[in-house]
Amino acid sequence: MTKTPDQINHDLINHDLINHDLLRPVARVSARFFLVVAMLGLVVLAGFSAWGYQLYSGIGVAGIRRPVFWGFYITNFVFWIGISHAGTLISAILRLANAGWRRPVTRCAEVITVFALCIGAMFPVIHLGRPWVAFWLVPYPNQRGLWPNYRSPLVWDFFAINTYLIGSITFLILPIIPDFALCRDKFTGWRKTLYGLLALGWRGTQRQWHRLETAMHIMAIVIIPVAVSVHTIVSWDFAMTPVPMWHSTIFAPYFVAGAIFSGIAALIVAMVFLRRFLHLEEYLPSVCFENLGKLLLLMSLLWVYFVFAERLTIWYGNHPAEVSVLWLTQSGPYRYLFWIMVACNFLIPFPLLAIKKLRTITGTCIASITVVIGMWLERYLIIVPSLSRKFLPYAWGTYRPTWAEITITAATFAGMALLYVVFAKCVPIISIWELKVGMREASESTTSVAAVSRTRPTASGRGEHGTVAGVGFNKTHRVEL
Amino acid sequence: MSHRWGMAVDLDRCNGCEACVIACRAENNIPTVGEEQAQKGRAIHWIRVERYYEGEFPDVRVKFQPVLCQQCDNAPCEPVCPTYASYHTDEGLNGQVYNRCIGTRYCANACPYTVRFFNFFNPAWDKPLHLQLNPDVSVRQVGIMEKCTFCVQRIKSAEIRAKEEKRELGDGEPAPACVQSCPPKALVFGDLNDPESELSRLARSNRGVKLLGELGTQPKVTYLQRNEWNDKNT
Numbered sequence: 144m145t146k147t148p149d150q151i152n153h154d155l156i157n158h159d160l161i162n163h164d165l166l167r168p169v170a171r172v173s174a175r176f177f178l179v180v181a182m183l184g185l186v187v188l189a190g191f192s193a194w195g196y197q198l199y200s201g202i203g204v205a206g207i208r209r210p211v212f213w214g215f216y217i218t219n220f221v222f223w224i225g226i227s228h229a230g231t232l233i234s235a236i237l238r239l240a241n242a243g244w245r246r247p248v249t250r251c252a253e254v255i256t257v258f259a260l261c262i263g264a265m266f267p268v269i270h271l272g273r274p275w276v277a278f279w280l281v282p283y284p285n286q287r288g289l290w291p292n293y294r295s296p297l298v299w300d301f302f303a304i305n306t307y308l309i310g311s312i313t314f315l316i317l318p319i320i321p322d323f324a325l326c327r328d329k330f331t332g333w334r335k336t337l338y339g340l341l342a343l344g345w346r347g348t349q350r351q352w353h354r355l356e357t358a359m360h361i362m363a364i365v366i367i368p369v370a371v372s373v374h375t376i377v378s379w380d381f382a383m384t385p386v387p388m389w390h391s392t393i394f395a396p397y398f399v400a401g402a403i404f405s406g407i408a409a410l411i412v413a414m415v416f417l418r419r420f421l422h423l424e425e426y427l428p429s430v431c432f433e434n435l436g437k438l439l440l441l442m443s444l445l446w447v448y449f450v451f452a453e454r455l456t457i458w459y460g461n462h463p464a465e466v467s468v469l470w471l472t473q474s475g476p477y478r479y480l481f482w483i484m485v486a487c488n489f490l491i492p493f494p495l496l497a498i499k500k501l502r503t504i505t506g507t508c509i510a511s512i513t514v515v516i517g518m519w520l521e522r523y524l525i526i527v528p529s530l531s532r533k534f535l536p537y538a539w540g541t542y543r544p545t546w547a548e549i550t551i552t553a554a555t556f557a558g559m560a561l562l563y564v565v566f567a568k569c570v571p572i573i574s575i576w577e578l579k580v581g582m583r584e585a586s587e588s589t590t591s592v593a594a595v596s597r598t599r600p601t602a603s604g605r606g607e608h609g610t611v612a613g614v615g616f617n618k619t620h621r622v623e624l
Numbered sequence: 625m626s627h628r629w630g631m632a633v634d635l636d637r638c639n640g641c642e643a644c645v646i647a648c649r650a651e652n653n654i655p656t657v658g659e660e661q662a663q664k665g666r667a668i669h670w671i672r673v674e675r676y677y678e679g680e681f682p683d684v685r686v687k688f689q690p691v692l693c694q695q696c697d698n699a700p701c702e703p704v705c706p707t708y709a710s711y712h713t714d715e716g717l718n719g720q721v722y723n724r725c726i727g728t729r730y731c732a733n734a735c736p737y738t739v740r741f742f743n744f745f746n747p748a749w750d751k752p753l754h755l756q757l758n759p760d761v762s763v764r765q766v767g768i769m770e771k772c773t774f775c776v777q778r779i780k781s782a783e784i785r786a787k788e789e790k791r792e793l794g795d796g797e798p799a800p801a802c803v804q805s806c807p808p809k810a811l812v813f814g815d816l817n818d819p820e821s822e823l824s825r826l827a828r829s830n831r832g833v834k835l836l837g838e839l840g841t842q843p844k845v846t847y848l849q850r851n852e853w854n855d856k857n858t
Contacts, residue, residue, distance in 0.1 A: 201766040202727065203744030208665035210738045212729035272727015272742065272767025279707045279726055289708070289724075297706040297728055384734035385700050385839050530733060534836050535691065537674035538738035540665045 190554020216270035223263030229406030230256030487517025644802035651801035655747030694843030701731035
């Protein structure tokens with residue numbers, strides 16, 4: 144069963160093998176799956192209980208206080224919106240760049256976006272003092288002619304996140320349609336009915352392929368500015384206020400770079416788990432990790448550059464309030480967190496990703512885990528120290544999270560894993576048709592004519608699921624010509 | 625004539641007695657959060673007397689600085705509120721519509737003076753303390769931001785009384801509770817649109833400075849303090 148990617152290239156149009164390997168997680172449910180779901184579900188349940196308790200008692204069960212009115216919840220908000228940049232943005236860029244190794248990666252990434260956005264978007268509601276009137280953020284016609292305040296960055300957030308969510312769901316669903324059709328053709332019983340509905344009448348005609356490709360191309364272009372705008376606006380939640388070290392022009396690109404950075408890291412971690420637990424060693428080859436590792440290295444350098452540029456400017460500017468916050472993090476009570484963050488985001492990942500020998504799957508995985516931790520700390524260190532030392536020393540304060548905030552934070556990570564595990568059980572986590580197209584392209588460019596001609600009868604002789612794979616094939620073939 | 629309410633705080637007169645703090649609590653139904661919550665930094669004081677120490681022991685001078693909402697003309701708290709709970713009134717006050725507040729706490733983060741206070745839990749007044757509540761001021765439930773209003777209920781009732789009696793408001797007629805109760809008369813309240821009012825005179829004083837004026841918030845509270853520069857140049 145185990146083969147190197149090179150071997151696959153030769154007899155790759157073995158549709159039965161690919162279908163079997165990639166549909167296996169969808170077709171079969173093991174006891175281990177239920178165990179994992181139950182464990183993750185328990186943590187999520189604990190999170191919802193904590194939220195319920197907070198709703199019942201008041202937001203005071205969280206650790207926020209005057210003057211640190213934002214704490215873990217807003218940290219989680221920024222963190223998860225940042226993670227959401229994994230998917231859609233990276234996958235869109237790789238699609239437009241036509242990077243061949245993207246094919247097994249794109250769907251893993253796009254799913255992260257959708258789920259991370261859903262989780263992140265919960266936090267502005269969780270953190271509200273009165274979440275039961277959260278709908279006042281929505282512009283809806285009402286008798287009293289009351290509208291949200293369009294000058295408020297929180298309202299910009301509302302629009303940006305919803306646009307991104309709708310866009311990324313579309314971007315995720317579009318390339319799944321042919322795979323749903325494959326599931327429909329392969330499965331029987333209620334599953335056939337279910338996937339038949341989800342396949343939206345996909346028959347694999349030339350016209351359908353053409354429309355799908357056009358739609359995906361448009362979405363890939365549109366989603367990039369949307370993704371950039373989302374984290375720009377999240378950064379403006381902070382930069383639009385006269386708070387020391389928040390009121391900064393560097394924040395928008397700094398946040399976007401940090402978001403992509405943490406997003407790639409989350410993607411690598413997710414891929415490592417998928418590879419191991421779904422036995423996708425052949426389909427997620429080390430070249431994917433190698434290339435994503437290089438991207439992560441680039442973002443790590445960019446992150447250090449931004450942090451350095453931000454802090455050096457503030458140090459030279461020497462405004463008392465700003466410098467006070469600066470030293471609070473560099474050498475004050477927040478120094479441990481700060482230097483752990485620097486280690487997690489740069490000192491550890493840099494050698495692991497820069498030295499070719501260490502840039503293995505294990506190496507990139509370790510680097511990615513530290514980056515995820517480091518980027519969470521970065522969001523925390525942006526929010527809390529600034530608020531704890533605003534301008535008037537008499538009103539300074541500190542912040543300690545409570546069990547409610549910690550439980551809800553843990554639940555978001557469990558929730559992300561849970562959604563991901565369930566998704567991978569319901570939908571082929573690797574885009575089967577795109578993989579086949581890619582393999583076909585690879586075999587045509589690298590192997591002899593004989594090899595190609597050898598594969599052709601296999602492709603055309605597929606019969607029942609030829610609608611999906613076969614036509615996808617012809618389509619690409621046509622484009623290639 | 626429209627009004628533009630402002631205040632002067634004479635730091636040379638303030639002796640830190642905190643009568644203003646108590647008067648404000650009584651007037652505005654400010655909840656007492658309790659010892660435990662107060663330790664967590666959740667006590668609510670619309671006006672506070674900040675104490676700063678100058679010099680080394682034993683040669684120490686204490687400086688008192690009452691800080692309340694500065695009712696900025698260019699208030700950072702206003703544009704950030706997503707629901708217009710924090711807004712600018714016609715008379716230049718920074719209004720806070722309790723019923724419209726959803727508790728994002730964004731305004732409190734944006735405020736450089738840290739004078740906005742949040743209700744982390746529902747307030748409670750044990751019997752018979754509920755009898756002391758001021759009927760002119762609403763109590764605020766959990767999840768709502770509150771802050772100094774310049775005792776807008778007193779301003780409004782004074783305006784209505786003057787209108788009934790068909791006369792102009794006199795200088796110093798509406799007075800917030802803190803101003804009314806200040807024994808050394810360190811706090812002066814008045815109309816900045818009336819150039820003859822005592823407040824306008826004090827606001828023009830060369831002793832006057834704005835708290836964190838360099839941030840461009842344009843506060844309507846003027847702090848009066850004798851200093852070397854003034855002594856030399858006047």
